[in-house]
Amino acid sequence: MCRIGALKSKRYMHPSVALRLMRSQQKGHDNSGFAFVMQDLGGVFEHYKDFPILSMACTDEGMHIAEKILHDIGFIRVMQWAPDMKIEEAYKLNIEPMPNYVFEVFNYPKTYKYATKEEKEDLLLNTRLKLRKALSESDEGYVYSFWPDTLMLKEIGDPKDIGTYFGLWDENKDFTAKIITAQCRQNTNYDIVRYAAHPFFLQGYCALVNGENTFYEKNKLFQRKLHKGYIGFESDSQCFLYTLHYVNKILKWPLKYFKHVITPLPYDEMEKREDAKVLSRIKSSLAHLEINGPNTVIAVTPDGTMFTTCDSKKLRPIVIGSTDDTVVVTSEVTGINEVLPQRDITYDIYPNEREMVVINNDLKVERWQQ
Amino acid sequence: MATINEISKDDLNWQIQYDSSRCTLCGRCVAACSFNAIKVDVEKRRKVVSVGDVPTPQVTTTTVPVIKQIARNASNCVGCGVCSRVCPNGAIKAYHEDESRFNIKYKCEHADSIKRGGRSNLNTEGRTLDKIKIGRISQMTDPSLDAQRHTFDVLAPFGRIIPPQELPFEVNSDGNLKISKSMPPVNWIYPIIIGDMSIGALSTRMWEALAIATAYLNEVCGLKVRMCTGEGGIPTRLLKSRYLKYMILQIASGHFGWNRIINTMPEMTEDPGGILIKIGQGAKPGDGGLLMAKKVARHIQEIRGVPKADLLSPPNHQGLYSIEESVQKMFLSLNSAFKFRVPVAIKVAASVTSVSVYNNLLRDPYNIVGGFFLDGIQGGTGAAYEISLNHTGHPIVSRLRDCYLAAVHQGKQGQIPLWAGGGLGMRGALAADAFKMMCLGANGIFAGRLWLQAAGCLGNDSGKCNACNTGNCPAGITTQNPLLVARLDVDKVAENVVNYFLATHLELKKLMAPIGNSSLPIGRSDALVSVDKNIAERLEIQHVC
Numbered sequence: 001m002c003r004i005g006a007l008k009s010k011r012y013m014h015p016s017v018a019l020r021l022m023r024s025q026q027k028g029h030d031n032s033g034f035a036f037v038m039q040d041l042g043g044v045f046e047h048y049k050d051f052p053i054l055s056m057a058c059t060d061e062g063m064h065i066a067e068k069i070l071h072d073i074g075f076i077r078v079m080q081w082a083p084d085m086k087i088e089e090a091y092k093l094n095i096e097p098m099p100n101y102v103f104e105v106f107n108y109p110k111t112y113k114y115a116t117k118e119e120k121e122d123l124l125l126n127t128r129l130k131l132r133k134a135l136s137e138s139d140e141g142y143v144y145s146f147w148p149d150t151l152m153l154k155e156i157g158d159p160k161d162i163g164t165y166f167g168l169w170d171e172n173k174d175f176t177a178k179i180i181t182a183q184c185r186q187n188t189n190y191d192i193v194r195y196a197a198h199p200f201f202l203q204g205y206c207a208l209v210n211g212e213n214t215f216y217e218k219n220k221l222f223q224r225k226l227h228k229g230y231i232g233f234e235s236d237s238q239c240f241l242y243t244l245h246y247v248n249k250i251l252k253w254p255l256k257y258f259k260h261v262i263t264p265l266p267y268d269e270m271e272k273r274e275d276a277k278v279l280s281r282i283k284s285s286l287a288h289l290e291i292n293g294p295n296t297v298i299a300v301t302p303d304g305t306m307f308t309t310c311d312s313k314k315l316r317p318i319v320i321g322s323t324d325d326t327v328v329v330t331s332e333v334t335g336i337n338e339v340l341p342q343r344d345i346t347y348d349i350y351p352n353e354r355e356m357v358v359i360n361n362d363l364k365v366e367r368w369q370q
Numbered sequence: 371m372a373t374i375n376e377i378s379k380d381d382l383n384w385q386i387q388y389d390s391s392r393c394t395l396c397g398r399c400v401a402a403c404s405f406n407a408i409k410v411d412v413e414k415r416r417k418v419v420s421v422g423d424v425p426t427p428q429v430t431t432t433t434v435p436v437i438k439q440i441a442r443n444a445s446n447c448v449g450c451g452v453c454s455r456v457c458p459n460g461a462i463k464a465y466h467e468d469e470s471r472f473n474i475k476y477k478c479e480h481a482d483s484i485k486r487g488g489r490s491n492l493n494t495e496g497r498t499l500d501k502i503k504i505g506r507i508s509q510m511t512d513p514s515l516d517a518q519r520h521t522f523d524v525l526a527p528f529g530r531i532i533p534p535q536e537l538p539f540e541v542n543s544d545g546n547l548k549i550s551k552s553m554p555p556v557n558w559i560y561p562i563i564i565g566d567m568s569i570g571a572l573s574t575r576m577w578e579a580l581a582i583a584t585a586y587l588n589e590v591c592g593l594k595v596r597m598c599t600g601e602g603g604i605p606t607r608l609l610k611s612r613y614l615k616y617m618i619l620q621i622a623s624g625h626f627g628w629n630r631i632i633n634t635m636p637e638m639t640e641d642p643g644g645i646l647i648k649i650g651q652g653a654k655p656g657d658g659g660l661l662m663a664k665k666v667a668r669h670i671q672e673i674r675g676v677p678k679a680d681l682l683s684p685p686n687h688q689g690l691y692s693i694e695e696s697v698q699k700m701f702l703s704l705n706s707a708f709k710f711r712v713p714v715a716i717k718v719a720a721s722v723t724s725v726s727v728y729n730n731l732l733r734d735p736y737n738i739v740g741g742f743f744l745d746g747i748q749g750g751t752g753a754a755y756e757i758s759l760n761h762t763g764h765p766i767v768s769r770l771r772d773c774y775l776a777a778v779h780q781g782k783q784g785q786i787p788l789w790a791g792g793g794l795g796m797r798g799a800l801a802a803d804a805f806k807m808m809c810l811g812a813n814g815i816f817a818g819r820l821w822l823q824a825a826g827c828l829g830n831d832s833g834k835c836n837a838c839n840t841g842n843c844p845a846g847i848t849t850q851n852p853l854l855v856a857r858l859d860v861d862k863v864a865e866n867v868v869n870y871f872l873a874t875h876l877e878l879k880k881l882m883a884p885i886g887n888s889s890l891p892i893g894r895s896d897a898l899v900s901v902d903k904n905i906a907e908r909l910e911i912q913h914v915c
Contacts (some may be wrong), residue, residue: 217893251535256545267558281539287892315512325789352494
């Protein structure tokens, strides 16, 4: 069993908060890695909100390959930043670092000056897929995200040491975000590869999961034909992200229908509802996207909305704690106690199996019943 | 030597073993034998006795009454065993003659092929499903569920499923989806259908018992079980009743009974549960239905609107020479008959060509094929040529899997629900067979012969009885002879079928729980393993040893 955590705040937060959030739950995971996604960025990235940022870990050769591809497409680099890595101390740490960690901000190709949002989004996805393919084939690195206002890091090793290596324990104002999602474990069901670590990210959608999707096989077989971005499947939890993306972005259904897709109501309950016909059709047409097994998912949508929901039997824990300016969603309350000790615990929420707890950009916490 | 060429007792498949010393001559066996295969006869007994110290042989001759087997083509023992069931002393029984020459003798005598009921008796290859186990058990990372405590959703679609991107949904002002256009009908039903067996093939009482069981399962047990009528007409009273919604009406190439169905339409108070167009049947692929004249009793003539004659449905639907034809004509007309409210599905015999047929249907632009019923070689029938039963057809398991994977390949899985049948439940474990077929891609399964066994069918798959075609069914299941039908207790049969379903429902949950699934494991081939490498490779599941 692993632990997941997410922070959403009106203030910019340093990833050290996420580390503290997850380290306090360390008995529940195996400390085999650390991965996080930062969205709605502050610090050095605050003034580049509309520019795509490439998050990548690679060799020197990988850098050359990626730069050439980006250059050929017409992307122009406008800024780059790298964490202050303790390269000389790596040998003392439980970490398997890559030679380069790239966080580069780009401007769109000139031909995209008048492009629509959809065209730009498509370009970013195509570019990331191209980069990933090129680096995978040559085994020269990993491309995590190429998207505006988003940074991602996935690393193998002890989270504490990963934090030390990247200087993540030292809070500073350069490297901050209002939304941070994190997990402290590498994949345990399948191969240990960086791509298998949560959180997963696609076109502004981010998801991380505690649990096991026993409908992985049927999800995967169905999803891989639905969209070019649904690739990898190194983890059964990627299916959550792809289903969320498909339901909300491709089908353009309101967010609440994500719950109806992954854990549809039993028929006898469905039949009693006014919207039975719609729900029945969803259950019929998206039967291969249903989730089974024990799960809790935390997800973020492109507009910054964060939500969490559980499997239909509530077999995995999740708790939401909040103050006026910060909401924390995580597997165990000890994590919230660590980062929000001053909150009123009577407002903590332990969702039920038919609930979606949704946090909007005003940090209003809503409980949606399926 | 004339006697050598005539058919003799030892040419027959089944031999009567009679012990006169145990026989009380009560006559029950002769009275009960519906095949007239035994008779009361007399035998001469000659005994030589010598009494005293020197040989003084004396002959005594007596005549004793006995039970004798009749060696005659028209009335052979079929091994049903009714004689031994009614004998109070165990004086008589039938046993199989492994050295039988009947197959040759019969053809030499009649210039005709043997006809019989039942299913393939040549099970040389063994059963694939028995070599597959459910090997993926939830234990640590994902817990097993509790079959008794947790809720399970055990329903399957019958009807055309629209791909998600084509769903006619609009978001209304309060953020809810609403349906903006009509869609093909989909009924969610229990994933086990009572397979298509007609009135005619079955006795009216047997058919009635299945209909009663179906209604009971729906109205009292809460299981949405559907029964397919078979091609043979339906009682008008049932057509007008509310129970029609539990029935899937079948239309096959003979169109038997459809006059009555169409004429009753204005008076129907419910829509039927579905329509099943039968193109082919696994037990006798490429052959049409067959009801021997012996079984076409007066009430069968009436319900089908036919004279007393052998009723042979053509091997194909006349006028349908392509899949496009079948889609455009037959499906459209049957869809429109019920104003597009009733799903229409197709049943075909499993064949090397099944995937092509399924692909064609999947690509039909009209979205009106609501189910693909695939029937394997081990399916049963009321009457067929033995040559078809034993030597034509295709095993169901790999064909079902191929159809599912063909749909997966196109990203169209689930759009035309797959229903599989043909020998499922033949070992009595229908839930296990159903579960494995679902993991391989079936949305549901159908079974027929099993319900006859639940009703007391005496036959087996090694040649025992298999006389469904003769009209002499000793259990009253597949006969229209009122004396034999009276042997069937309708209420008891209905109860048995209901009980079997309830047991199967529990067993399905007992299989879903350990793999941690609260809904049916359609396509969960990852849950299956096989110790047979060939099977594992062919079905793309794990090979284990």
